[in-house]
Amino acid sequence: MLSKAVIKYINSLQIKKYRNLHQAFVVEGAKSVRELLASDLEIEKLFLTEDFLQKHSDALRKGLPYELVTEKELVQAGTYESNNAGLAIAKTRTLPALKVSENELIIALDDIRDPGNLGTIIRIADWYGIKRIVCSETCADFYNPKVIAATMGSFTRVSAYYVNLPEFLSSLPSGFAVYGAAMDGENIHKLNLKPEGVLIMGNEANGLRPETREHLTSLIKIPGFGQAESLNVATATAIIVDNFFRQVS
Structure with missing residues (x-):
């Protein structure tokens, strides 16, 4: 009892x-x-x-x-x-220092507030073998019960680092690919993407912050063919990440 x-x-x-x-x-x-x-x-x-x-x-x-x-x-x-x-x-895990490799894809989240969205994105990362995500300090907490529930167990295989995102991006090596998802980006269907670099997904309502955009090397978008105004950020993450892995056999 x-x-x-x-x-x-x-x-x-x-x-x-x-x-x-x-x-x-x-x-x-x-x-x-x-x-x-x-x-x-x-x-x-x-x-x-x-x-x-x-x-x-x-x-x-x-x-x-x-x-x-x-x-x-x-x-x-x-x-x-x-x-x-x-x-x-x-x-909770004690994480090693965050070090990035040029041959890995890291998902970074800029002010993702909804626990369900964060949990689903963690699950998406796990599906594609992405072991680490980087979160701005204003993102939902990785260990929030709603986040843990939405991961469906993927919280055991994916780690989240909470950082000052602009500072993290500015610390990356010169020439490191940093992609930002935005409605004014380039059509991902016309790009030859590889699972390398950092993919940044922005806030559910406001997208990427200006201070984050300053560090991007590319803006990318999912082309729309219907009348919906936008996509849920977790859904958009899944679509974009899948395009990064299209060339992987």
């Missing part, structure tokens, strides 16, 4: 200040908990239902303690409206 103190602790981790304080975050649901168990992330606490154990006992780490709880307790403690599987408290 979950104690009041544990429930209070789990609830506190829905707030960024307390995630930073405890260097911990919450993972909920069967898919995400299984991905967490298969990762190298440290698990502080693990709460599972009988149903999860019956279906996924092989996913448990050897020697990792857990507590049996009910679905009602998981819903009371977490953010899901229903959860008949599990909930874990995991420790």
Whole structure:
């Protein structure tokens, strides 16, 4: 049975200040908990239902303690409206220094505020084998429960660095390709793109900030053929990233 103190602790981790304080975050649901168990992330606490154990006992780490709880307790403690599987408290990663390579593609996000968009972009990065994304300091928090949920487990394989984005871009080697997605960019269908450099996606409402645009080497866009005014930023990220990988066999 979950104690009041544990429930209070789990609830506190829905707030960024307390995630930073405890260097911990919450993972909920069967898919995400299984991905967490298969990762190298440290698990502080693990709460599972009988149903999860019956279906996924092989996913448990050897020697990792857990507590049996009910679905009602998981819903009371977490953010899901229903959860008949599990909930874990995991420790946040300590990341190595951010160093870029000329032969990798990095997704950079300029003021992406919606947690669902960030989580989906992390999942997109994982699909294409992109291990790191760079976020401006005003982006949604990587460990926000809504972000973690939207990644569908990809949070275990993709890391996010929060930086002063213009300063990061200015520190890149001379000649490093920096692409910015914008409506006034060049048609990506007419470009021979390779999965190298930095691709910057801008804010959901306002696009790229002027101070970010100053560091671009290319502006690119997705050509439209219908009447929609714009695309969701996560959808646009998927389309553009796919074009970078079109020439990869």
